[in-house]
Amino acid sequence: MHREFMMGNEAMALGALTAGVNVVAGYPGTPSTEVLETVARRRPEGVYVEWSVNEKAALEVAAGAAYAGARALVTMKQVGLNVASDPLMSLSYIGVKGGMVVLVADDPGPISSQTEQDTRTFAAYAKLPILDPSSPSEAYAMMCEAFELSEELGCPVIVRPTTRVDHGYEDVLVAGPEEWAHHEAEGFVRDPSRWVIFPALSVRAHAAIERRDAALAGRLSGYARNTVTQTAGPDARPRLGVATHGISATYVAENLGEKDDVRVLRVATPYPFPEDLAADFLDGLDEVLCVEELDPVIERALVATCGRRGLTVKICGKLTGDIQPSGENTVESVGRALDAFLGRQTAVVPTPAPPTLPVRPPVLCAGCPHRASFYAVKRAMRGRKTLFCGDIGCYTLGNAKPLDMVDTCLCMGAGINIAQGVTHVEPDTTAFAFVGDSTFFASGITGVVNAFYNQANMTLVVLDNSTTAMTGHQPHPGTGRTMMGQVVEKVSIERVLRAIGLTVVETVDPLDLDAAVSAVRRVADEPGVKAIIFRSPCVVLAKPQSTSAVDAERCVGCQRCVRELGCPALVPDDATGKVRIDAAQCTGCTLCEQICPTHAISGGERL
Amino acid sequence: MSERRCTNVILAGVGGQGAVLASKLLARAAMERGLPVKTAETIGMAQRGGSVFSHVRLGEGAVSPLIGRGRADAIVAFEPAEAVRQLPFLRAGGVVVTSDVPVVPVSAATGGPAYDLSAIMSYLHEHVGEKNLAVVDAAAAEAELGTARALNVVLLGAAARAGALGPVTLDDLAAAVRATVSPRFLDLDLAALHRAKGTVTFARSCVQK
Numbered sequence: 091m092h093r094e095f096m097m098g099n100e101a102m103a104l105g106a107l108t109a110g111v112n113v114v115a116g117y118p119g120t121p122s123t124e125v126l127e128t129v130a131r132r133r134p135e136g137v138y139v140e141w142s143v144n145e146k147a148a149l150e151v152a153a154g155a156a157y158a159g160a161r162a163l164v165t166m167k168q169v170g171l172n173v174a175s176d177p178l179m180s181l182s183y184i185g186v187k188g189g190m191v192v193l194v195a196d197d198p199g200p201i202s203s204q205t206e207q208d209t210r211t212f213a214a215y216a217k218l219p220i221l222d223p224s225s226p227s228e229a230y231a232m233m234c235e236a237f238e239l240s241e242e243l244g245c246p247v248i249v250r251p252t253t254r255v256d257h258g259y260e261d262v263l264v265a266g267p268e269e270w271a272h273h274e275a276e277g278f279v280r281d282p283s284r285w286v287i288f289p290a291l292s293v294r295a296h297a298a299i300e301r302r303d304a305a306l307a308g309r310l311s312g313y314a315r316n317t318v319t320q321t322a323g324p325d326a327r328p329r330l331g332v333a334t335h336g337i338s339a340t341y342v343a344e345n346l347g348e349k350d351d352v353r354v355l356r357v358a359t360p361y362p363f364p365e366d367l368a369a370d371f372l373d374g375l376d377e378v379l380c381v382e383e384l385d386p387v388i389e390r391a392l393v394a395t396c397g398r399r400g401l402t403v404k405i406c407g408k409l410t411g412d413i414q415p416s417g418e419n420t421v422e423s424v425g426r427a428l429d430a431f432l433g434r435q436t437a438v439v440p441t442p443a444p445p446t447l448p449v450r451p452p453v454l455c456a457g458c459p460h461r462a463s464f465y466a467v468k469r470a471m472r473g474r475k476t477l478f479c480g481d482i483g484c485y486t487l488g489n490a491k492p493l494d495m496v497d498t499c500l501c502m503g504a505g506i507n508i509a510q511g512v513t514h515v516e517p518d519t520t521a522f523a524f525v526g527d528s529t530f531f532a533s534g535i536t537g538v539v540n541a542f543y544n545q546a547n548m549t550l551v552v553l554d555n556s557t558t559a560m561t562g563h564q565p566h567p568g569t570g571r572t573m574m575g576q577v578v579e580k581v582s583i584e585r586v587l588r589a590i591g592l593t594v595v596e597t598v599d600p601l602d603l604d605a606a607v608s609a610v611r612r613v614a615d616e617p618g619v620k621a622i623i624f625r626s627p628c629v630v631l632a633k634p635q636s637t638s639a640v641d642a643e644r645c646v647g648c649q650r651c652v653r654e655l656g657c658p659a660l661v662p663d664d665a666t667g668k669v670r671i672d673a674a675q676c677t678g679c680t681l682c683e684q685i686c687p688t689h690a691i692s693g694g695e696r697l
Numbered sequence: 698m699s700e701r702r703c704t705n706v707i708l709a710g711v712g713g714q715g716a717v718l719a720s721k722l723l724a725r726a727a728m729e730r731g732l733p734v735k736t737a738e739t740i741g742m743a744q745r746g747g748s749v750f751s752h753v754r755l756g757e758g759a760v761s762p763l764i765g766r767g768r769a770d771a772i773v774a775f776e777p778a779e780a781v782r783q784l785p786f787l788r789a790g791g792v793v794v795t796s797d798v799p800v801v802p803v804s805a806a807t808g809g810p811a812y813d814l815s816a817i818m819s820y821l822h823e824h825v826g827e828k829n830l831a832v833v834d835a836a837a838a839e840a841e842l843g844t845a846r847a848l849n850v851v852l853l854g855a856a857a858r859a860g861a862l863g864p865v866t867l868d869d870l871a872a873a874v875r876a877t878v879s880p881r882f883l884d885l886d887l888a889a890l891h892r893a894k895g896t897v898t899f900a901r902s903c904v905q906k
């Protein structure tokens with residue numbers, strides 16, 4: 091064993107490797123992405139790893155490997171579990187042979203997600219055991235324990251970190267490669283009565299799951315990570331209790347000291363809920379504050395425990411308005427709640443009101459090809475009644491002013507059929523659906539088939555930057571690279587679209603503005619479902635070498651480039667009104683050169 | 698309250714300025730001293746030009762990776778508005794080390810709130826206090842080093858000299874730079890650590906050593 095300073099996601103990857111994981115699959119999504127990337131970087135010979143096309147595929151790959159007796163890990167962010175929920179719900183009934191861990195990263199806040207859903211609730215719904223780590227070190231250890239538990243019970247086990255555990259760094263005591271377990275998979279043993287789901291099997295499986303989880307709840311009361319501690323020592327007889335979990339447990343610890351007389355329950359296995367331990371915790375208490383993030387899972391379980399066991403303990407938390415119902419907990423939000431609960435006084439140091447600060451919503455990078463694509467469509471459709479359905483990726487940032495080109499955004503791949511739906515109600519609208527290349531492969535293709543089959547009238551715009559940029563530039567089927575380091579045949583977006591039946595499919599470089607605008611005009615007026623593929627690499631990966639510069643003599647200070655493009659490298663001078671280009675940011679994409687009315691900008695070179 | 702023996706530092710800036718890298722460097726420097734370290738930082742959407750921060754907790758006694766409001770010993774900001782944004786985290790008597798060159802967001806030119814640099818600087822002077830505020834002349838540092846790329850390291854160096862990093866010294870930072878920075882940038886980063894001396898305006902005597 092040795093110490094390494096690492097982020098929680100790296101610790102969980104090493105935990106899986108320590109447990110002898112054989113197969114790892116996933117789909118990128120903040121805050122989960124680095125787990126699989128770390129496995130890929132540090133895996134020994136014989137460990138297979140892939141970025142799957144989406145979470146459903148990833149979960150199925152892992153399930154197949156676990157059917158064959160391998161230890162398998164699948165990674166995703168919380169909304170990824172929605173995509174993977176169909177196989178997961180059935181897999182809960184079928185079970186696995188090799189240990190299978192489903193790592194789902196939740197994102198309280200949310201900081202980088204569409205929803206604040208709680209995978210602890212999902213686990214209860216899917217009837218699968220779930221582990222909820224409080225720190226990178228604990229997450230490391232829990233991965234090994236999750237594999238053991240999964241293999242013993244014959245069902246997948248969920249490990250659910252949250253952002254601050256995923257992306258928090260600390261010294262973690264980890265095993266070196268020579269200490270990693272080696273797990274030999276037995277192989278798939280044919281047995282239709284076990285691996286083929288039918289109602290008759292499900293009837294039996296459901297009853298068995300209920301029995302298993304009831305027994306497991308009892309056993310988990312003795313799990314060393316479900317703890318009851320007392321701030322004033324083991325002999326104190328506190329009347330007040332705090333129930334918590336995950337990263338919130340660290341905020342509770344930061345805010346409690348020996349002077350407080352409190353009993354603390356930390357729940358590491360929210361499902362099955364360790365009710366016997368909870369009953370011990372509740373014994374002798376008058377009141378409990380549940381400090382949770384996302385859903386009031388522990389709070390509801392404690393209310394139920396009190397009801398079932400006839401205990402008269404008041405349970406406070408989100409349901410009683412004592413803890414914020416949504417959003418991320420912080421050291422001070424938990425501190426305030428504890429002050430109120432314990433009747434403590436803490437001096438509040440007021441900060442005088444600061445001056446108005448600039449707002450910094452995330453923006454497309456300088457030179458991002460998506461900016462050019464949106465601008466071309468905007469320009470081509472000026473004056474027409476349009477609908478611009480967006481989707482999930484860097485290109486969602488096309489919503490920001492001045493582009494302002496995203497009318498809807500729901501979840502990955504949804505924009506295509508939303509555009510279709512709107513045109514059923516407003517047939518006179520020229521509808522566009524923008525989709526990134528990774529999103530196209532993840533969940534766009536079925537949408538196009540649906541639109542084409544059902545005779546929709548819309549333009550699909552594929553923003554092909556040859557990477558999954560938003561989540562940190564992962565490869566996908568269109569890039570021709572895999573996580574095993576192979577160079578493989580690229581899946582061609584054009585050919586996929588033509589195979590579906592689209593006859594108008596034009597590929598254009600969005601940074602060639604005139605060509606892009608005329609392609610949009612041409613294609614938009616064709617009937618049916620037709621497509622434009624804007625192809626230009628993400629500048630973070632392509633590393634352009636040139637920069638553009640403004641000739642101050644020629645710049646008349648109209649600021650058209652700033653007002654229409656909003657490229658962060660274009661900096662207006664407050665005094666003169668003229669525009670300067672920040673050479674540290676500019677990629678020389680030439681877009682501003684092409685719209686400057688006085689041709690004052692030059693020097694760039696299109697990729 | 699749990700006993701607070703650790704040093705709490707917040708690094709603040711704009712996506713792309715190298716806050717995450719700086720926090721790794723600082724963590725490494727502390728570990729060279731044998732101190733345990735915990736950090737939390739912004740990774741994800743906000744990295745595209747948004748406000749980013751790193752919380753770095755050096756030494757025994759840290760449980761949570763996040764620092765509470767009013768509990769940071771120092772704020773090291775690569776951009777002055779971001780120093781102000783993080784100011785509620787500073788404890789009474791805490792130190793602020795900031796660059797004086799603003800990064801003006803696109804939103805300021807497209808209808809969002811304007812960037813009022815003088816209001817921001819005078820707020821810092823007034824509420825941090827001259828004694829605890831170090832302003833780094835980032836333009837001069839850039840001119841000296843020939844690039845703005847090493848601004849994050851310049852600020853860390855200034856913070857160490859200001860005694861804002863608790864037990865972590867300039868030598869610890871230099872050791873961390875040697876251990877982690879690629880040969881291509883090594884000279885630049887070492888120069889950045891040491892050369893910014895003349896470009897810091899600071900009333901505290903420790904700066905002069």
Ligand SMILES: Cc1ncc(C[n+]2csc(CCOP(=O)(O)OP(=O)(O)O)c2C)c(N)n1
Nearest residue numbers: 119482483484485526527528529558559560
């Ligand atoms: C179901 C689901 N899985 C994963 C994510 C995380 N995620 C956000 S954007 C994105 C992909 C973006 O890639 P692409 O479509 O190529 O657009 P780009 O960012 O490159 O512009 C992913 C995987 C998500 N939001 N939803």
Ligand code: SF4
Nearest residue numbers: 457657676679680682
């Ligand atoms: S060429 Fe113009 S639009 Fe392109 S990155 Fe440089 S400043 Fe921005």
Ligand code: SF4
Nearest residue numbers: 455458484559628629
């Ligand atoms: S990372 Fe790439 S795709 Fe994303 S905004 Fe920057 S240039 Fe555009």
